[in-house]
Amino acid sequence: MKKEKIVLLGFGDIANRLSAHLTAYQTVGVKRSLIHHPTVQIETADCCNQQQMNQVMSTGFDVLVMTFTPTEMSDTGYQQGYVKPVQTILNAVNQQTVKPRLIVFVSSTSVYAQQDGSWVDERSPTEPESYSGRRLLEAEKLVADSGYNYCHVRFSGIYGRGRGYLVEQVMAGKGTPVEPAIYTNRIHADDCAGVLTHLIERQKTHTIDNLYIASDHQPAPLHEVKQWMRETLGLPENNFQENAPLTKRTARSNKRCSNALLVESGYVFRYPSFKEGYTPLLKAD
Numbered sequence: 292m293k294k295e296k297i298v299l300l301g302f303g304d305i306a307n308r309l310s311a312h313l314t315a316y317q318t319v320g321v322k323r324s325l326i327h328h329p330t331v332q333i334e335t336a337d338c339c340n341q342q343q344m345n346q347v348m349s350t351g352f353d354v355l356v357m358t359f360t361p362t363e364m365s366d367t368g369y370q371q372g373y374v375k376p377v378q379t380i381l382n383a384v385n386q387q388t389v390k391p392r393l394i395v396f397v398s399s400t401s402v403y404a405q406q407d408g409s410w411v412d413e414r415s416p417t418e419p420e421s422y423s424g425r426r427l428l429e430a431e432k433l434v435a436d437s438g439y440n441y442c443h444v445r446f447s448g449i450y451g452r453g454r455g456y457l458v459e460q461v462m463a464g465k466g467t468p469v470e471p472a473i474y475t476n477r478i479h480a481d482d483c484a485g486v487l488t489h490l491i492e493r494q495k496t497h498t499i500d501n502l503y504i505a506s507d508h509q510p511a512p513l514h515e516v517k518q519w520m521r522e523t524l525g526l527p528e529n530n531f532q533e534n535a536p537l538t539k540r541t542a543r544s545n546k547r548c549s550n551a552l553l554v555e556s557g558y559v560f561r562y563p564s565f566k567e568g569y570t571p572l573l574k575a576d
């Protein structure tokens with residue numbers, strides 16, 4: 292049987308992990324810098340460049356997955372990092388006779404403005420105050436208005452090997468006050484790849500929703516996560532000599548993301564909470 296063709300636009304960590312699940316597909320990865328990959332055909336191209344995108348998309352793809360990271364943390368950076376490439380890619384797809392069966396756009400739970408520790412799900416209002424949330428919603432809307440089958444996946448905070456920011460804070464003795472409690476939401480990078488694989492496969496035989504929150508089962512106050520890490524690392528009770536600065540980004544995270552819709556669709560988390568996910572990482576460090 293002919294293999295389906297899938298293109299991973301913004302080929303970085305998540306796309307690389309995803310590609311390991313895609314042996315039944317003919318997989319192409321797109322990024323601007325040159326790399327060699329043992330199993331994925333890498334196209335060196337800029338998704339903001341219309342000519343280059345027309346060229347890459349000219350063979351037609353059944354599935355598109357977009358995982359971009361902006362080069363700059365600013366409104367312009369997010370416009371150039373999400374809105375522009377999405378528009379450019381959709382322009383290129385519109386010129387093709389082969390229409391994709393699914394476009395997956397990877398977004399973020401930062402589109403929710405809720406900061407009061409309340410639960411959010413796919414039906415919750417999105418009224419972000421930050422440029423990052425607004426630009427992500429703008430990119431989501433472009434995909435939703437494209438007329439193709441699509442699915443937005445809003446990941447919460449991604450962790451995994453090579454993403455040890457929180458562990459580094461704990462090891463440096465930087466804590467977080469117990470009050471006011473700030474809820475945080477996480478997903479292991481391997482589950483990000485698992486979720487994307489699950490949705491791409493499921494859509495072959497079932498109707499899937501246009502939007503999923505992808506976050507593990509256990510939103511938890513940041514101080515609790517850090518205390519658990521301290522204990523697991525075997526650090527003393529008086530480890531936390533100072534508090535890490537409370538960034539706007541951290542303060543904005545104070546909500547609880549529900550994964551009920553994703554779980555209902557049949558996805559089983561490999562790492563249901565930070566405890567399962569961080570334990571092997573802490574032991575390896």
Ligand SMILES: NC(=O)c1ccc[n+]([C@@H]2O[C@H](COP(=O)([O-])OP(=O)(O)OC[C@H]3O[C@@H](n4cnc5c(N)ncnc54)[C@H](OP(=O)(O)O)[C@@H]3O)[C@@H](O)[C@H]2O)c1
Pocket residue numbers: 300301302303304305306321322323324325336337338339357358359360361372376397398399400445446447448449450
């Ligand atoms: N980090 C988090 O906690 C978090 C939370 C929620 C959601 N997310 C989402 O998760 C995704 C992150 O994926 P990731 O961890 O795999 O990121 P990553 O490792 O930084 O990969 C992103 C890749 O996109 C490529 N890229 C960026 N702009 C491009 C362009 N214009 N044309 C072609 N390639 C481009 C970059 O490669 P080149 O520089 O070589 O082009 C990079 O390798 C993003 O969609 C992000 O919004 C992240």
